[in-house]
Amino acid sequence: MKLTYFLLLTFVLSCYSQVASAQATGSIWGQVLAEGKPLELATVVLPGNRLGTATDAKGHFVLDGVPAGSQEVVISSIGFQGQRQRLTVVAGQTHSVHVQLTPTPAALQEVVVTGVSRTTELRKSPVPIAVLSRREVNLNGSSNVIDAAVKGVPGLSAVTTGPNISKPFIRGLGYNRVLTLYNGLRQEGQQWGDEHGIEIDQYDIDRIEVVKGPASLIYGSDAVAGVINMLPRLPNGPAGELHGDALTEYQTNNNLIGTSLGLHYNRNGWQYAARGSYRLAQAYRNALEGRVYGTAFRELNLTAMAGLEKTWGATQLYATLYNNLQEIPDGSRDSLSRRFTRQVFEGEQDDIKHRPLVSDADLATYRINPLHQRIQHYRLLSRTRLRLAQGELHALLGAQQNVRREYNHPTAPAQAGLAVALNTYNYDLRYAAPAWQGIEATLGLNGMYQTNTNRNATDFPIPDYTLFDVGGYFFLKKSFGKLDLSGGLRYDTRVLRWADFYVGKNPATGFPQQVEGRSGLAPQFSAFRGTYRGVSASVGATYSLSDRLVLRANVARGYRAPNITEVGSNGLDPGAHIVYLGNRSFGPEFSLQEDLGLSAYLPDAELSASVFHNAINNYIYQARLNGPDGQPVIIVPGNATYQYQQGRALLYGAEATVNLHPRALPSLTLSNSLAYVTGLNREAQLLEANGAAAKYLPLIPPLRTRSEARLTSQQPWGHLVHAYVRAVLDYNAPQNRFYAVDNTETRTAGYALLGVGLGTGLATGPEKREWLQLFVQLDNALNTTYQSHLNRLKYFEYYAASPTGRRGIYNQGRNFSLKITMAF
Template identity: 75%
Template structure:
């Protein structure tokens, strides 16, 4: 009897459920096209689903009653509709979303927990497309980004060496990424750039502000993420592009061939690029000896993208031969000279002149560096219901050699090999009552090894980073709040490292403890652990779809790098003896950002200001003796010792872009960027006065104005034709770190650029078969020095016949770039 009663009770229960539940199904479209992977949910219920590739969705087994159906998708206005679930019925509803203006719908994947619309980011984020990069003539990828992003600058050592700075902070405070993988390649050094193929990058995203919450140490100033393009185009056909460019100033020749193929979700891509250039020139000095380079890049990708997610494996090779300038020249003629002897036999004032034939050649001179970078990267994204799991694994090897011995050209002065292993795991949980949560764990392990060399600025070392974070985001109508916490730890260690004479080479070399015979190690054993808490709280408020206010306050963390703590030797490429400090603690910054953006029918306006206080700020200062004279440890090379104190940086950016609807072919873009860096170390300022008031390597006020005329529709075979004029102005830099003549005043200058280009249509389908870009930079051949040009300080004489000191920047340059897509 009891089993029978239970049976009837179960039937009644199921019958009751059938009568008190219902379902809703439908589609999400924009115009006549589906919106795949949009989010559909019932407000306040926790019930939600992601629509499929065809825009269809179903929410089954819903309790009866009234609801508010909420639909959202990146690039579209959120939609909210009333809905009543009827017992035993399936309600069908078709939802249509409205696209927001393109400038508002821009999606970024850097510096946030998941793909986010640009307007939703509480910190300033700038995006640069491949076409914008192609419009300019660039010596390297960082220079391309500097031209397009206000607040971004670069410390340079010739046309192929640029170190990115964001709002006055650089080196290990700016994290550079290749497709999300942090770039690790001895970035503490001045004399080499990033190891990335500029022809392979489809998009550059720049976060201006602390991003330590997501990435950990080394992102205290911001992030630059360089994203390659995934294979696309008609499935089952081979696609790609061939690129060739020529620049007249240094006779740069660049070629690149990219191929991609996709079929049933499987994706494959490959690219090979080669660039070579002679020494660059300017109107004052002619060709600048030691600035030629030769660079090879190879890239391969294989992956799959399905409804469950995607996974991709990328392998890259970078091989660069880069000359090393030292600025030596004849005292009267100011012609460049070259080093042929070493030690006491090397008389800097009587070095021989560089023959003209060696200035205008593609051959790399004996004093050069070679940088090889190998990268293996795996990225996986899994869709788990309405949540997402992201996994990144990477392995890199960076091998850097500097050949600085003219009497032994095959003997490297510096030779280091850095192996790095990275991991990054993030889980973006399904939205719960409108709350988006992301948790993550990332870090890296490094081993650096000195190879057969004669100079050892840093020891062999091991470094291990581990960090975890939690990030939350919640929308309250027009208000978006986001923030999170993170904790990082870094273990840095090395054993005793001995250096002494090597009879086989005649130079110094690495010794074992037994070979050292009781002498003190150049680098005594060291082991310490750093740790720090990062935090961020930000908000964006949309007064309307076209007016957005954003604010953010963040605490950033950065552990000292190897050279700041452990350096004790000559870096031959930089011509500097670096001395570190083992007692340094981590840097902590507290930065406030506020910005306002307006997206009007005829204009886009954006203004942002920031204020950044940094405790334990680390910087370089020239070492002096008790009499105030520069200390010289290695003749012909300066000596710098790292210092730590307090600093403040403040400034902002302003952009005004006009694109009148009445004249859509015309566009006027204007930008302004300003930053001041103050040394808040009381002992420095009290002791040295105004000379120590400002921080080193602070860019001057900069404005950039561009007028562009663009063809609106194809005429005959011509499409996307344009004309442009660009005026780039850098104000005088009178606020500089003047202590011990570390820096000097830099005069202001203005550079005019002119450009033109077009696309050509061909074939029966009238597709674009060729893109042509012409650009003339520094049209008036202006003689100038950038304040962040390291060559400005490459000078051996106290006075010069023409009153000009140091090396000047590149003169007039005409570039021709041809891209053939297929």
């Protein structure tokens, strides 16, 4: 009932402004030129209203449904200096804007909105921000949206468990240290688990924005490493006309089939959109092992949106549904042939050495095997922006429910081992005050209320709990000519609590079950109440040494409260095959990070370099638990045991990009990036006890470089437009700096992956409107056998040695992908 009332309240608040307004809107049309010629595909946006479009082959554009009043139009295009124009829109009238762009890298002025208090520009942000467009996501063949982002953003990596589960890491920090947003709403889907992916429809994402560095000032806990904001597409195009797009995708490695259909409509400021997407895949394969049992999946996404843009502001309401069936790999094999085997018995009857082999038919099927997880995620999101005199009030309200079931009982396939329901209610209020004496001030308040409930299950890694989180902040920004200063302060409070939680034996099934308290029965989770408080702060500056050279620096104190598993876990997570043990005495993490960067925007190149230094107190990590005899502690047979630890840590590293686009060869683009991070353990007691084995932190990615050469046609070839060919070399160095205590991690060999691709658009009509896009990509073209250091399947091994000398499961082999998008 609480969820029902909250959803009703959210809807009422989001619609409050709608019923009172029937104000008309105006239109903006114009032409964008460059060096006297029409410029196609230039971006034209109204940042305050998030309305946008692109120019056609003649450089023309039209923006309908523009609220009356003062508006700022931002025009940008790759390779040109962006421009801004302000005009007053009169209701019922059409206004013209004509712009001449000057050749210069557009990255100088690209508008971003993630991780900052209000709309800002890339060059004026003191912390590194990366932006990935929908087209760049489509260029790369990937099984999920996080993998697509990893390929395009230096410093971003992912812990993976098969092709459809990727958890983002920024500069060596992940899990609850990276905050993932869907259109500004924090994603709450039990993201603490290794085998828990991101419940977002990748086909609906129009833009990905990544903040690399502490963003705790704006978002509070869980943004200590950075923010990834997934922005869905908004309705655009001519008013009063129904338009949409269709997508189909096929990948050969796991026979992935993906389809998506979207519709959108806008008229008189009203906006409507809907999308349905479906993907299914068989087990992936590589040259060493063939198909990897337990990696097939099936995923459904539905999205609906309604909104209104008027002179008083805007309001939008989103509803999404995510339903995923995901197999659970365990890596069991025949000891000699190394073929995968399946579990058919439990307990003492389950002999790993005598499990039956998985047949070829069961490896090459879309049917989900009995050992799998089912994740359902429901989201309701309301975003409202109100103009108050010269200021703006932004309100975000959200409700989410994440239901996760993991089926790990082969003798009782309908019985879930893990079954939890997480309800989260989010709120975020932000007031952008009018500028005073050149100072832009923003005040904000945000947080969440969360309840977690165990349902009919047999394993209970965490208790039922409630969480309340609230934080307030202020942020100031002022420009002094070439110097832009910004900074702010925030205070957070989080309360986490649960009651005694008892587990007993079900006499009918023999499995454990949750029970009421009984005399003489000790609770698996004793009652707990913890309060965590922290102060976050940030101060940064950008300085334009010249029109083409920008220096940026930032110092930030981040805060993160420990999550539920780190404090309260005491049981088996079936999907991870790990028994987690938490620690109630943990305090919040506090980090102090310094960033320094230099960017150069030259006529033929864009260069950037940044370094960072991050010292963390009370750093929490997980490590394999060994007994006094030095042997691994086994609480549940066939499953490892990990216990969370806390100490001091230091991370430092660097990132660099060199993007060349010579004016003498406008069709050629050469992109190069490098990312490096080292994580050091600074806990004296651990270092004294374990020596060099404890020197480094776990889950630190190796040095990585990525180079791409791309040729893109500048002129149409008949009906073909924007045709391109590309070659990509992705190199990961050996990781010799790893957390080796109790063999928690092992060395990972280096590898290089070659990718090639091509694609084109199809345009028709006198305006040469592009209505179809084709993307062809061949990844791991040489079918290289490799293991990523952040691949959890690397450690799925039951034997101390193997006949081949190779242990664990390897990453995906050669993959040919074909993607077609059609607009109508």
